[in-house]
Amino acid sequence: MAATQQSAAVEDSATRPGGASIRSSLTRWFFIGLSLLFLAALLLAPLATVFATALDKGVRAYVRSFADPDTAAALRLTLITALVVVPLNTVFGLAASWAIAKFEFHGKSFFITLIDLPLAVSPVISGLIFVLLFGLHGWFGTWLQDHDISVIFALPGIILATMFVTFPYVARELIPLMQQLGNDEEEAAITLGAGGWMTFFRVTLPKVRWGLVYGVILCNARAMGEFGAVSVVSGHIRGLTNTMPLHIEILYNEYNFVGAFAVASLLTLLAVLTLVVKTLVERTGYRRR
Secondary structure (H helix, E strand, O other): OHHHHHHHHHHHHHHOOOOOHHHHHHHHHHHHHHHHHHHHHHHHHHHHHHHHHHOOOOHHHHHHHOOOHHHHHHHHHHHHHHHHHHHHHHHHHHHHHHHHHHOOOOOHHHHHHHHHHHHHOOHHHHHHHHHHHHOOOOOOHHHHHHOOOOOOOOHHHHHHHHHHHHOHHHHHHHHHHHHHHOOHHHHHHHHOOOOHHHHHHHHHHHHHHHHHHHHHHHHHHHHHHOOHHHHHHHOOOOOOOOOHHHHHHHHHHOOOHHHHHHHHHHHHHHHHHHHHHHHHHHHHHHHHO
16 A cells, blocks of 8 residues: 555656656756757857958958958948948838738739749849849840940949848838737827828837838848849959958958958958847847837
């Protein structure tokens, strides 16, 4: 009888919640450690390699890498491209998300599909499309040449290619957010006599401002780091049409490892800064919302 009761007590303790806490803790820490090891191998080790190689010949050589005129031109071109592309895509993202989330119209599903198209098409293919359109032997190439307008192998082509691959980010961030928030407050504002623009700026925009910031951050990060589409339309003209990613490739192919990894470290710092801002937006904006 006593043995039966003791056996029942052991079985009860094994099935009781928390009874297998040691085994659960070991399993949990095993998977946490495995995840951290995987993260270190794929993320931390490459980042450490970038900065170690960039500083391999000392801080002075690292700083001197940025004094190169071609490096300065690549940095300037990258910033100009981002300063043009991000505001334009922000305006498009706001307009597209407002139209999709707040109104019903024919072709709405097709419009959403077009917004998602750059996410499904290879950046190299998108760059090739612009070459076929605006290149010397493209559809508009002869007309552009007759009017002395350069698109491919020039700044306009780089901006167009970057704009194409980055325009979904703001829109795809705002569309589900606006749909989730609904139209109740906008309808109330219109009922009280507010016009369309006043409703947008006083009601809709304040509700989605943190989502807008989040989308702009992602768009800016992709615009600065884009390689495939820009590589096709730029022509790799050193000091003129090379953005930072393209300039890194050229320096690396010339065995200038310190210069290549110095520029790469600058892009890495921009990515880390983007990640920090993104985290702050998630913690403050979405929690406040």
